[in-house]
Amino acid sequence: MSDAPPSDATAPAAGAQTPAAGPATPPETPVEAVLARRRSVRAFLPDPLPRADLERILRAARSAPSGANLQPGRFHVLTGAALDGLAAALVAAAESGRPPVAQYSYFPQPMPADLKDRQRAAGHALYAALGIARRDLAGRQAQFLRNYAFFSAPVGIVVTIRPDMGKGCFMDLGMSLMALMMAAEAMGHASCGIGALANHADVAHAHLGLGEDEMVVCGLALGRPDPDAPVNAVRTGRDALAQFATFRGFS
Numbered sequence: 001m002s003d004a005p006p007s008d009a010t011a012p013a014a015g016a017q018t019p020a021a022g023p024a025t026p027p028e029t030p031v032e033a034v035l036a037r038r039r040s041v042r043a044f045l046p047d048p049l050p051r052a053d054l055e056r057i058l059r060a061a062r063s064a065p066s067g068a069n070l071q072p073g074r075f076h077v078l079t080g081a082a083l084d085g086l087a088a089a090l091v092a093a094a095e096s097g098r099p100p101v102a103q104y105s106y107f108p109q110p111m112p113a114d115l116k117d118r119q120r121a122a123g124h125a126l127y128a129a130l131g132i133a134r135r136d137l138a139g140r141q142a143q144f145l146r147n148y149a150f151f152s153a154p155v156g157i158v159v160t161i162r163p164d165m166g167k168g169c170f171m172d173l174g175m176s177l178m179a180l181m182m183a184a185e186a187m188g189h190a191s192c193g194i195g196a197l198a199n200h201a202d203v204a205h206a207h208l209g210l211g212e213d214e215m216v217v218c219g220l221a222l223g224r225p226d227p228d229a230p231v232n233a234v235r236t237g238r239d240a241l242a243q244f245a246t247f248r249g250f251s
């Protein structure tokens with residue numbers, strides 16, 4: 001699989017063979033094709049998602065492996081009035097200007113400078129696609145609030161974990177999230193993780209009537225991608241493979 005990001009013009013097209021002198025590169029597998037195609041989508045068509053599709057997607061998420069098969073995650077799938085009600089509560093909390101009330105820390109505190117640069121670059125790419133100038137704080141805030149409206153997606157998911165889990169269990173949850181995103185992508189749906197939801201975790205927790213055995217980790221927006229929305233033109237890069245991985249003992 002190419003280490004180039006999906007947006008890299010040098011990446012082979014899906015199914016393409018790379019001409020090489022050595023052994024032929026095997027054709028791209030269906031899994032690689034879905035991985036290369038998936039990207040975060042932040043504008044959706046209003047079409048509802050059939051419950052049958054959602055159940056398939058959630059079965060895929062459930063199939064993820066977990067240490068000792070603990071299966072520590074839970075997925076609360078919302079649409080229609082249930083989603084609108086939660087989104088309204090979250091937007092109101094975010095608009096109020098109250099300080100974040102998170103149930104865990106997503107990012108390192110404080111964020112190291114090199115990672116801060118990456119975070120800024122991701123933000124700039126997003127705002128540039130939307131034509132929001134760097135100094136347009138109101139425009140940036142309005143876009144940020146869209147997180148709490150689940151980007152107006154027809155389906156929103158609140159992802160939780162048992163609060164007594166160790167860090168390793170977040171890996172388990174991540175695997176379920178990726179399986180969910182892959183299954184959705186393969187079925188023609190698109191998604192975006194919403195870590196920002198954790199800033200108002202208490203609101204989601206109370207609104208959904210969750211118990212003490214669940215901690216809100218993130219949200220997820222799901223639906224058909226809006227092909228005409230400028231925000232969906234955002235493309236992200238990845239580290240070079242040599243930076244991402246080391247290989248030892250190969251000839």
Ligand SMILES: Cc1cc2nc3c(=O)[nH]c(=O)nc-3n(C[C@H](O)[C@H](O)[C@H](O)COP(=O)(O)O)c2cc1C
Nearest residue numbers: 038039040042122147192193194195196197218236
């Ligand atoms: C768990 C998780 C949480 C995320 N939270 C947000 C978020 O709050 N807001 C947002 O706009 N994007 C969010 N994203 C999307 C990331 O910014 C995106 O995955 C990253 O920039 C790489 O881009 P790509 O998904 O298009 O490959 C999240 C992604 C993940 C996996």
